[in-house]
């Protein structure tokens with residue numbers, strides 16, 4: 001698991017936030033409160049969705065396979 | 069498992085967990101086929117039930133059609149549930165439309181339900197984060213320390229003759245008409261929009277077939293569907309042997325595997341309930357659509373835990389309190405007896 005990733009995508013609600021925002025929120029998703037187990041480094045999601053941008057829009061919802 | 073809460077990054081997940089991601093891909097064709105085989109027969113059966121009421125058939129002949137119609141409505145609700153996880157259709161808009169429409173039909177405000185349901189996924193089996201999207205549960209110690217009016221109200225609430233009779237109807241028909249107090253204000257307008265759509269549905273029915281006929285058809289369907297929904301949710305998270313833990317000990321994989329059941333139902337019931345019995349898998353990978361759950365389960369021996377069956381699920385009827393010392397659900401009677409010793 002890449003702990004140096006800058007963005008986490010939340011598997012529960014699909015929103016993306018900076019890792020530091022998750023940390024500031026007690027390591028929970030700032031949108032839905034999900035545990036870190038639901039957090040996936042943006043790079044992992046982007047590997048599934050080549051059409052997604054390298055830098056996601058913070059706070060935006062991305063579907064899991066919306067850019068495949 | 070590393071302590072994810074301190075490390076600030078997701079813990080390493082087993083290979084089989086990562087492999088499950090491949091099943092989280094929605095498929096429009098399968099989803100449409102499911103809808104075709106569920107929603108259209110349901111609408112047909114509803115029309116037939118209305119016909120029997122409007123043309124003076126004995127009411128028992130209408131009631132004969134209640135069970136199959138309800139089964140299809142419950143299955144439709146599972147589609148709404150998938151939509152709430154963004155897993156039914158690939159398109160978020162299609163999921164939102166489907167969720168809203170099925171929600172209106174079953175008197176559930178979809179958008180707020182989705183918020184509460186995601187909250188439930190974020191907090192399930194966690195004794196320190198109870199209170200939203202779940203069936204109220206308190207511990208033995210909390211029950212014993214509570215003043216008698218609170219104990220009495222909890223006792224009434226958790227009694228099977230309330231929880232599985234009038235309880236679901238009060239929840240769906242009354243409580244869900246108002247926004248949840250702890251929900252963000254941004255969720256509130258969607259509740260009123262759902263209410264308006266439900267009012268339009270009822271008014272439309274009154275102007276066409278008449279309110280009496282509409283209710284003679286819908287009331288038994290609603291009551292059975294709501295009660296079944298509450299029962300399923302109850303068996304999924306408050307079965308005998310369930311794992312609940314305080315925040316500092318809460319472990320995601322344990323919560324998924326042991327804090328959510330595999331409710332193994334006979335094939336027909338499994339179809340009607342859209343594989344929702346594979347609930348431990350659903351909590352592990354919430355974006356697996358209902359139509360891929362069985363396939364994902366079959367391919368993952370690591371999650372083949374002992375299931376709860378139709379018969380053993382009845383043991384949960386008297387799961388009233390959580391005993392933090394014994395780490396199990398107990399009945400009011402057991403808690404009182406243990407205190408007397």
Ligand SMILES: [Zn+2]
Nearest residue numbers: 010013029032
């Ligand atoms: Zn989230």
